[in-house]
Every structure is written in structure tokens, then in C-alpha cells.
Amino acid sequence: MGGIEFLKGHGTQNDFVLLPDAAGRLDLTAERVAALCDRQRGLGADGVLRVVRAKAIGEESAGEWFMDYRNADGSIAEMCGNGTRVFARYLVDAGLAECGEFVIGTRAGDRPVVVHPDRSVTVQMGPAAITGTSVTVVAGQPFSGVAVNVGNPHLVSVTDTDIAGLDLRDQPDFDHDFFPAGVNLEFVNVLGEGALAMRVHERGVGETRACGTGTVAAVAASLHLAGKDTGESTVDIPGGRVSVTVGRGESTLTGPAEIVARGELDEAWWLAAGA
Numbered sequence: 001m002g003g004i005e006f007l008k009g010h011g012t013q014n015d016f017v018l019l020p021d022a023a024g025r026l027d028l029t030a031e032r033v034a035a036l037c038d039r040q041r042g043l044g045a046d047g048v049l050r051v052v053r054a055k056a057i058g059e060e061s062a063g064e065w066f067m068d069y070r071n072a073d074g075s076i077a078e079m080c081g082n083g084t085r086v087f088a089r090y091l092v093d094a095g096l097a098e099c100g101e102f103v104i105g106t107r108a109g110d111r112p113v114v115v116h117p118d119r120s121v122t123v124q125m126g127p128a129a130i131t132g133t134s135v136t137v138v139a140g141q142p143f144s145g146v147a148v149n150v151g152n153p154h155l156v157s158v159t160d161t162d163i164a165g166l167d168l169r170d171q172p173d174f175d176h177d178f179f180p181a182g183v184n185l186e187f188v189n190v191l192g193e194g195a196l197a198m199r200v201h202e203r204g205v206g207e208t209r210a211c212g213t214g215t216v217a218a219v220a221a222s223l224h225l226a227g228k229d230t231g232e233s234t235v236d237i238p239g240g241r242v243s244v245t246v247g248r249g250e251s252t253l254t255g256p257a258e259i260v261a262r263g264e265l266d267e268a269w270w271l272a273a274g275a
């Protein structure tokens with residue numbers, strides 16, 4: 001089998017293990033993903049990005065490469081905005097795509113990206129659809145929220161409560177009938193015109209320092225609450241700052257993407273992790 005190549009990267013400190021697997025041969029079980037993402041017994045990450053040729057796994061895409069994203073607990077999600085930036089950066093660094101515009105396949109559909117000369121990345125995130133309202137409860141405190149689908153499900157609570165003081169270590173409660181497949185929960189303070197601050201508790205991960213789809217959902221929800229359906233905003237998350245635009249039927253996410261390490265997984269560890 002030989003050593004298994006990996007890279008580690010992050011987008012505004014939402015961190016990922018990348019597994020180059022052009023031919024789609026890796027047996028990437030939920031157990032292996034969870035072991036890789038474990039910060040004590042593995043490499044540590046919020047999720048895994050398997051880099052695979054769309055054709056190799058029978059995925060329809062106008063692009064050559066498909067982002068097979070997995071959450072840290074091994075579950076599969078439709079889309080990951082920060083992961084898409086890191087994935088695009090990897091493709092360019094590895095010589096598998098040219099700097100500029102190209103398309104990445106995801107489970108939520110094709111996502112056109114632009115890798116800028118400074119290696120920051122803009123992702124066309126598709127529509128941010130408002131799907132209703134619901135409530136989440138953090139340490140006994142209820143927060144009303146706007147449900148937004150950005151390929152994956154979000155509940156965004158725009159609140160006057162200072163989000164810096166929220167304890168997001170435990171899973172906040174939410175309406176499981178409204179979100180039968182689970183939900184990503186965003187808590188947002190409005191800092192001013194076109195400026196938000198956000199914290200997030202991600203489905204399948206826990207609190208993370210950034211969530212790209214979450215920042216798009218946050219901007220869409222705050223515009224919706226202001227009676228608008230288009231606009232733009234910066235979003236400050238614990239891991240940095242991204243810029244978001246929301247239009248009718250399309251949204252964009254722009255921010256940094258870094259590759260920080262590369263190496264080989266130990267074969268015996270990989271085999272044991274899958275058992």
C-alpha cells in the first residue's frame with residue numbers, strides 16, 4: 001500500500017486534513033476520519049478533504065476535482081465553504097489547477113472559485129435560501145433564529161447578547177423535527193453597517209473558529225431581518241475575517257487559505273484506525 005500522503009491546511013483557522021486520492025482508491029471510513037481529526041490520537045482537524053477526480057467516483061461535475069468533505073466525527077456534509085478555499089489553494093500549489101478561475105465539484109453542486117494572486121480565494125457559494133425560523137437553547141438561554149440553507153443547514157441567531165460570553169462547549173439544543181439531519185448553529189452580533197461578528201457550533205464537529213457556509217448564512221439572515229435580500233458584509237470569527245456577498249440566487253465567500261504541512265500517514269496506524 002505504501003505511505004498515505006496527507007497535507008494540513010486551514011481557512012481562517014477552520015482546519016482540515018487533505019488526502020490526495022486522485023483515483024478514488026482510499027478506504028475512507030468514518031472511523032478513519034474521526035481518528036485523523038482527533039487532536040490527541042491523530043493529526044487533529046475540524047474535517048477531512050479528500051481530493052479526488054470527480055470521474056473516478058462517478059460524480060457529475062464541470063470541474064476535474066471533487067471535494068469529498070467529512071466532518072470530524074466522520075459524518076458526511078453537503079458543503080464546506082472554508083474547505084473549498086483550502087482545497088482550491090492545494091490544487092494550485094500542487095500544480096493541479098491554474099491560479100484564477102476554475103470549478104470544484106461538491107455534494108451541494110459545482111462551486112466556481114477564483115484563486116487570487118495573493119492566494120486568497122473567492123468561492124461562489126450558490127444560493128443562501130431562507131427556509132423558516134426556529135429556536136436554539138444555549139445553557140438554558142433561548143435564541144430565536146433564521147434557518148438558512150447554503151447547501152447545508154444553518155440556524156442563525158442575530159442577538160444583542162454579547163456572543164463572546166456564550167458557552168458553546170456543549171451541543172446547544174435545537175428542534176430536531178425542524179432539522180432532522182442536524183444543523184449548524186451561528187450566533188451573530190451586528191457590529192455596524194456591513195460588519196458582523198459570529199461564533200459557530202458546527203454539526204458533526206463542535207465549536208470551530210470559522211465556518212464559511214455559516215458566515216454566508218449569517219449575512220443572509222441579518223439582511224433578511226433588515227428586510228433586504230442582497231448586500232455584503234465582513235464577518236469576524238474567532239479565526240479571522242472573511243468577506244461575504246449575498247445576491248438573488250448567488251452568494252460569495254472570500255478569505256485566506258493556507259497549507260501548513262505535508263507528510264505521510266503511518267500505514268499500520270491507518271489500518272488500525274479503520275478497524
Ligand SMILES: N[C@@H](CCC[C@H](N)C(=O)O)C(=O)O
Nearest residue numbers: 077080081082152211212213
Ligand atoms: N466548516 C464548514 C462547514 C462544514 C460542514 C458542517 N459542519 C455541516 O455538517 O454541515 C464551512 O466552512 O462551511
